[in-house]
Amino acid sequence: MFxxxxxxxxxxxxxxxxxxxxxxxxxxxxxxxxxxxxxxKKIKTVEAIILSKNPKTKFVLESLSKGKVYYIxxxxxxxxxxxxxxxxxxxxxxSDEILGIFTKRELKKIGINNKIRKKIKTxxxxxxxxxxxxxxxxxxxxxxxxxxxxxxxxxxxxxxxSEDDAxxxxxxxxxISIFNLNSRDVEERINAIQNLKQSLEPIxxxxxxxxxxxxxxxxxxxxxxxxxxDINSKISQFKTLETLFFGISFGSVLILAAIGLAITFGVMGxxxxxxxxxxxxxxxxxxxxxxxxxxxxxxxxxxxxxxxFIVSGLVGVLIERGIIRHLHGRPxxxxxxxxxxxxxxQQVVRTIFxxxxxxxxxxxxxxxxxxxxxxxxxxWNRLYIIIFCLIVFAALVMVLKxxxxxxxxxxxxxxxxxxxxxxxxxxxxxxxxxxxxxxxxGIAGVALSQLTNVGPNLGxxxxxxxFMVVVFGGVGNLWGTLIGGFGLGIINKFMxxxxxxxxxxxxxxxxxxxxxxxxxxxxxxxKGRSAETN
Amino acid sequence: xxxxxxISSIALAAGLVTSISTSAFAAETxxxxxxxxxxxxxxxxxxxxxxxxxxxxxxxxxxxxxxxKQLEAVVVDPASNWPLFAEKARGLIEKDGVDAIFxxxxxxxxxxxxxxxxxxxxxxxxxxxxxxxxxxxxxxxTGAAPNQQAIPAVDYLMNDLGIERWVLAGTDYVYPRTTNKxxxxxxxxxxxxxxDIMVNYTPFGHSDWQTIVSDVKSFGSxxxxxxxxxxxxxxxxxxxxxxxxxxxVSSSDxxxxxxxxxxEELSGLDADPxxxxxxxxxxxxSVDEDVNQEFIxxxxxxxxxxxxVTNDPMEAHYIGFNMWIKAVEKxxxxxxxxxxxxxxxxxxxxxxxxxxxxMPNHHITKPVLIGEIxxxxxxxxxxxxxxxxxxxxxxxxxxxxxxxxxDWRGPLSCGNYNVVTAKCSGQNF
Numbered sequence: 001m002f003x004x005x006x007x008x009x010x011x012x013x014x015x016x017x018x019x020x021x022x023x024x025x026x027x028x029x030x031x032x033x034x035x036x037x038x039x040x041k042k043i044k045t046v047e048a049i050i051l052s053k054n055p056k057t058k059f060v061l062e063s064l065s066k067g068k069v070y071y072i073x074x075x076x077x078x079x080x081x082x083x084x085x086x087x088x089x090x091x092x093x094x095s096d097e098i099l100g101i102f103t104k105r106e107l108k109k110i111g112i113n114n115k116i117r118k119k120i121k122t123x124x125x126x127x128x129x130x131x132x133x134x135x136x137x138x139x140x141x142x143x144x145x146x147x148x149x150x151x152x153x154x155x156x157x158x159x160x161x162s163e164d165d166a167x168x169x170x171x172x173x174x175x176i177s178i179f180n181l182n183s184r185d186v187e188e189r190i191n192a193i194q195n196l197k198q199s200l201e202p203i204x205x206x207x208x209x210x211x212x213x214x215x216x217x218x219x220x221x222x223x224x225x226x227x228x229x230d231i232n233s234k235i236s237q238f239k240t241l242e243t244l245f246f247g248i249s250f251g252s253v254l255i256l257a258a259i260g261l262a263i264t265f266g267v268m269g270x271x272x273x274x275x276x277x278x279x280x281x282x283x284x285x286x287x288x289x290x291x292x293x294x295x296x297x298x299x300x301x302x303x304x305x306x307x308x309f310i311v312s313g314l315v316g317v318l319i320e321r322g323i324i325r326h327l328h329g330r331p332x333x334x335x336x337x338x339x340x341x342x343x344x345x346q347q348v349v350r351t352i353f354x355x356x357x358x359x360x361x362x363x364x365x366x367x368x369x370x371x372x373x374x375x376x377x378x379x380w381n382r383l384y385i386i387i388f389c390l391i392v393f394a395a396l397v398m399v400l401k402x403x404x405x406x407x408x409x410x411x412x413x414x415x416x417x418x419x420x421x422x423x424x425x426x427x428x429x430x431x432x433x434x435x436x437x438x439x440x441x442g443i444a445g446v447a448l449s450q451l452t453n454v455g456p457n458l459g460x461x462x463x464x465x466x467f468m469v470v471v472f473g474g475v476g477n478l479w480g481t482l483i484g485g486f487g488l489g490i491i492n493k494f495m496x497x498x499x500x501x502x503x504x505x506x507x508x509x510x511x512x513x514x515x516x517x518x519x520x521x522x523x524x525x526x527k528g529r530s531a532e533t534n
Numbered sequence: 535x536x537x538x539x540x541i542s543s544i545a546l547a548a549g550l551v552t553s554i555s556t557s558a559f560a561a562e563t564x565x566x567x568x569x570x571x572x573x574x575x576x577x578x579x580x581x582x583x584x585x586x587x588x589x590x591x592x593x594x595x596x597x598x599x600x601x602x603k604q605l606e607a608v609v610v611d612p613a614s615n616w617p618l619f620a621e622k623a624r625g626l627i628e629k630d631g632v633d634a635i636f637x638x639x640x641x642x643x644x645x646x647x648x649x650x651x652x653x654x655x656x657x658x659x660x661x662x663x664x665x666x667x668x669x670x671x672x673x674x675x676t677g678a679a680p681n682q683q684a685i686p687a688v689d690y691l692m693n694d695l696g697i698e699r700w701v702l703a704g705t706d707y708v709y710p711r712t713t714n715k716x717x718x719x720x721x722x723x724x725x726x727x728x729x730d731i732m733v734n735y736t737p738f739g740h741s742d743w744q745t746i747v748s749d750v751k752s753f754g755s756x757x758x759x760x761x762x763x764x765x766x767x768x769x770x771x772x773x774x775x776x777x778x779x780x781x782x783v784s785s786s787d788x789x790x791x792x793x794x795x796x797x798e799e800l801s802g803l804d805a806d807p808x809x810x811x812x813x814x815x816x817x818x819x820s821v822d823e824d825v826n827q828e829f830i831x832x833x834x835x836x837x838x839x840x841x842x843v844t845n846d847p848m849e850a851h852y853i854g855f856n857m858w859i860k861a862v863e864k865x866x867x868x869x870x871x872x873x874x875x876x877x878x879x880x881x882x883x884x885x886x887x888x889x890x891x892x893m894p895n896h897h898i899t900k901p902v903l904i905g906e907i908x909x910x911x912x913x914x915x916x917x918x919x920x921x922x923x924x925x926x927x928x929x930x931x932x933x934x935x936x937x938x939x940x941d942w943r944g945p946l947s948c949g950n951y952n953v954v955t956a957k958c959s960g961q962n963f
Binding site for chain 1: 572573575577578581695706734735736737739740741742744745746748749752755756757769772773776777779780781782785786789798799801802803804807809810906908909910914916
């Protein structure tokens with residue numbers, strides 16, 4: 001009798017304790033289906049993972065989109081694997097238990113395609129809607145603008161009541177208004193249009209155009225048209241600002257590349273065709289520094305700046321002492337010799353580092369963009385490079401104006417024999433000046449390594465532009481280089497949308513040719529006696 | 535400018551031109567010319583192909599060579615200088631007496647070699663995807679023609695991803711211009727209107743992509759699903775993708791499908807901002823086939839670097855070389871005319887698990903794979919053609935060339951036979 005009573009009781013106890021682990025087991029079984037090669041099946045599995053609402057769902061989805069989820073080839077178990085010294089440490093996704101160390105061949109990564117990536121993104125966004133961080137919530141709301149549907153609106157509405165962050169609340173009301181643009185009620189549509197008049201979201205514009213063309217109510221069509229006019233005029237304002245930013249940023253790159261040349265070519269009068277290769281050396285120095293300190297990528301940039309200055313500066317001094325010194329006053333021969341040097345440097349780099357491009361990592365704080373609104377966003381790397389360019393420029397002006405080296409450089413460039421008569425060691429000054437210009441080129445290389453390829457041909461791409469800026473700005477004038485660089489950058493960027501990148505470049509060159517005809521010494525010509533001696 | 539030009543050519547000729555020929559170890563060998571740039575701008579891509587050829591030849595020699603003779607590689611460096619390609623090709627055939635040449639990367643270098651190869655009647659294997667519109671008696675095109683790369687990629691975007699708006703972005707030279715012309719005609723034939731196509735060209739090595747990416751962004755925010763079809767050449771890709779990443783254009787918003795970005799290019803950059811963007815090729819290193827794993831292992835051992843990758847043009851050389859070996863064995867001689875006749879119809883295994891055949895128009899059959907870039911710089915195949923696609927020398931979508939066919943078998947034996955006028959123009963390039 002007692003026995004019969006105990007049996008179901010035991011069963012109930014047993015069930016409740018195993019229920020938890022049973023759910024986990026079930027989750028692992030679902031996860032294991034990810035090992036299927038077929039993308040259509042994979043996307044079904046991802047849907048099942050999302051629907052399971054397991055506490056681990058968010059973690060699994062994030063790891064999956066970051067490519068950290070693998071399966072073990074022998075038993076098809078899906079696990080989290082982290083690379084550690086050529087081997088992979090596998091962890092159980094459900095229990096966080098470490099399963100052991102595997103080689104690359106024993107594991108297979110679970111590849112995902114864009115459909116899955118998108119699915120993960122939207123579902124993560126809806127999970128993030130209840131995140132404790134208000135910035136995460138804001139991002140999550142903005143992420144769902146594009147695929148708003150009834151379900152999402154129904155989740156947002158109750159959240160909006162309890163939301164205390166003003167920005168998030170605003171974004172949520174925008175989302176609801178976007179949804180209401182498709183409402184059946186005319187009044188609601190008109191209200192939604194009123195609410196969205198200030199919004200610059202691309203999706204708003206698309207929806208408004210649709211209303212303007214297709215709505216069956218005349219008032220709605222009119223309102224939509226008015227709102228569109230407002231939005232369009234705002235967009236074009238921000239677009240102009242954006243183009244200006246692009247111009248300034250392009251200009252700052254030109255200035256960085258040219259400013260070293262402004263010293264060697266402008267102050268010393270040496271046509272240095274190897275200037276581009278000195279920039280390249282700076283970029284490779286950044287690469288080497290990153291190799292030396294792989295765990296401190298953010299810091300490596302700051303170490304790379306002085307290192308690149310020293311490397312390129314030393315090579316510059318070597319070129320000056322070894323070649324240019326012997327060709328003083330013979331510009332054609334200098335041109336030929338430095339062109340030869342540039343080829344030699346390229347081939348040396350090709351031999352040491354291979355002809356392939358090297359990958360220089362961008363630190364976290366330099367990637368992404370400062371989003372002002374959905375039309376205007378300023379990319380961080382460009383912003384930093386503009387600032388960096390101005391700092392380098394200021395530092396260089398200070399060196400030339402305030403230090404005794406600067407004084408001697410100016411003296412030698414103005415009148416060599418008089419300076420020597422006054423006891424200036426002109427040879428030494430030449431070497432230092434050339435080293436300074438080359439070092440600055442190296443620093444430019446650090447900046448360029450964040451924007452473009454680090455390869456043996458890096459320098460060639462910038463040598464023409466550098467000469468262009470220096471000649472346009474006026475030889476021997478740092479301020480001319482600054483104004484010339486920004487000017488050419490901005491003109492170029494304003495022309496590009498009209499005529500395309502190729503023609504813009506051609507037109508700039510034609511413009512400079514004509515300009516030089518009119519004013520042979522550039523924007524800021526040298527004045528006084530030194531103008532004739534050089 | 536003239537001064538600058540002559541200076542540069544003198545310097546190039548004097549300083550960089552070197553020809554290395556490995557010493558002969560058998561009394562009589564069959565010589566194979568390798569015409570890839572080892573210096574200059576194209577060295578980045580072509581050096582790898584030279585090494586691939588050396589590996590293939592070494593491997594064949596271990597198997598006993600061909601026709602009982604050892605093979606000997608003759609390596610020359612045309613230094614990314616197009617006229618020098620012709621000069622070096624002439625030297626290889628006349629002076630070194632090679633029986634076949636494997637080489638070139640850019641179309642312009644191939645066009646420079648063509649008259650020499652035809653005049654001296656040799657055999658030339660070209661391993662890179664190109665714009666088509668050519669079929670020469672002496673050239674074998676083992677890379678993809680537009681219908682083996684560009685058109686299937688556009689089909690995938692249109693049918694599987696539902697793309698309705700297209701940005702055709704390319705570097706300003708012959709391959710992107712011709713490919714985009716074909717693609718535009720193709721898209722229009724599928725009912726895409728002019729206002730939904732944006733074409734953009736940039737100079738070689740373009741590095742300031744801010745304006746163009748911003749344009750793409752606003753072009754893509756018109757409510758229709760947008761994709762970028764990129765024929766942007768090698769070097770300019772890195773700053774392009776970086777800018778896309780920085781301006782927040784992700785692959786799920788606006789996917790970019792590229793025809794010139796392979797494993798080798800990706801190994802030179804931080805692939806994180808590129809994840810999810812696409813590339814269309816006929817081969818990926820990630821292809822899970824035994825024959826491919828074997829090839830990769832052999833390559834890593836040969837180059838003595840465990841981190842080196844394999845790519846599509848390497849596979850093209852692998853196929854081309856094996857086809858040539860088979861054709862020589864079939865013909866029983868290395869004489870050019872005999873090999874040219876024998877090679878048509880020859881089949882060899884490719885690295886993606888199928889068997890490629892040489893077609894009468896001197897192009898080969900290949901599978902087309904679409905892959906998504908992963909964070910480790912490899913591709914995950916997301917789509918592939920069900921069978922092999924035969925290369926089409928003359929595009930069906932260009933008005934001038936849709937009536938042309940190439941067939942090098944007798945009695946037609948013509949590279950551009952016009953089926954409407956029933957005439958062979960006789961011009962081969």
